[in-house]
Amino acid sequence: MSRERAIAVIDSGVGGLTVAKEVMRQLPKERIVYVGDNARCPYGSKSPEEIRTYSFQMIDFVMNTPLKALVIACNTATAVVLEEARAYLPLPVIGVIDPGARAAVKVTKSGHIGVIGTETTIRTKAYERALLRVQPDLTVSGMACPAFVPLVENHMADSDEARRVVKETLAPLVGQELDTLILGCTHYPLLAPIIQDVMGDQVTLISSAEETARELSLQIAAIEEQPRIRPSTGVPQHLFVTSGETNRFRSIAEEWLDCQVHVEQHTMEKSFQS
Structure with a gap:
């Protein structure tokens, strides 16, 4: 039946x-x-x-x-x-992770992809391995952003505090000449407008959704x-x-x-x- x-x-x-x-x-x-x-x-x-x-x-x-x-x-x-x-x-x-990696490889032109995620996701290098399985000659820059999830969970994704935290956290990635950034945590798309503003229009944001x-x-x-x-x-x-x-x-x-x-x-x- x-x-x-x-x-x-x-x-x-x-x-x-x-x-x-x-x-x-x-x-x-x-x-x-x-x-x-x-x-x-x-x-x-x-x-x-x-x-x-x-x-x-x-x-x-x-x-x-x-x-x-x-x-x-x-x-x-x-x-x-x-x-x-x-x-x-x-x-x-x-x-x-694998779907997000595939989407990023389709988009990148420079071959330099950034990944932001939780401490565990970045530490395990899960995205780096997934990306390099698809295209071994990529350059991958990973960064843990532990302050981002609490902003979303506390319904502060559109706040001035969120803008300050995102700008300060992502400062090391700005200017690294990456053209694609994987939002390696499913909370992060709720911060996407701020992340895009900080990284600039030349960087394509990838959500695995x-x-x-x-x-x-x-x-x-x-x-x-x-x-x-x-x-x-x-x-x-x-x-x-x-x-x-x-x-x-x-x-x-x-x-x-x-x-x-x-x-x-x-x-x-x-x-x-x-």
């Missing part, structure tokens, strides 16, 4: 909404179950074991819902758990060719879950997605099983 299944999108907080928005645009009939671990965000300064534990708590939670695919919309979690999650789950698992959703579309098309699996129909009823404060999450989500959202709160340490 066939049944419709959802797409799960997990993130350390609100940043994965940038991916969810693109999935909603490219796959408008698909139902999304989104989980943001806002109470324990940011992940970028945490140990790999903490990131693994938190990520698999979210994964175990969403697996209570019939799923077509899982998107790990957090770059830090992608860098730490993607391959293990793929081995663990009987469904397609898509990260955001569009390429990630495109890869997801291909995976979904392959799934729906299987027997007893039918395409989604009708208007999807998305679910958004946060471990943090629901009103702040809802405010950011509705502003970014330009629609009303249903938000539930779950305390991860108690509700999720590692």
Whole structure:
């Protein structure tokens, strides 16, 4: 007997909404179950074991819902758990690093690509490896920007404080003659107008959201060719879950997605099983 299944999108907080928005645009009939671990965000300064534990708590939670695919919309979690999650789950698992790298290689003309991300994402050199697999002669400049995620999580992405922090943080990258900058954290697109202003119009900003959703579309098309699996129909009823404060999450989500959202709160340490 066939049944419709959802797409799960997990993130350390609100940043994965940038991916969810693109999935909603490219796959408008698909139902999304989104989980943001806002109470324990940011992940970028945490140990790999903490990131693994938190990520698999979210994964175990969403697996209570019939799923077509899982998107790990957090770059830090992608860098730490993607391959293990793929081995663990009987469904397609898509990260955001390889899609972002492919998108950047398509755009760059000079071959000098910058990457900004959390401390863990930069330290693991996950983007550098992904980029060099596609084009080995690239120059890659990475920089950790730990102050960016709290700005977004605290709904300060359009504030004077955000402008000051972004300008000071990115100063070392300005003038390095890179022509492409990967926003290597899904929170960062919410700061994109400020980042673009600081870096200048000659630098193309890359968000992995569009390429990630495109890869997801291909995976979904392959799934729906299987027997007893039918395409989604009708208007999807998305679910958004946060471990943090629901009103702040809802405010950011509705502003970014330009629609009303249903938000539930779950305390991860108690509700999720590692």
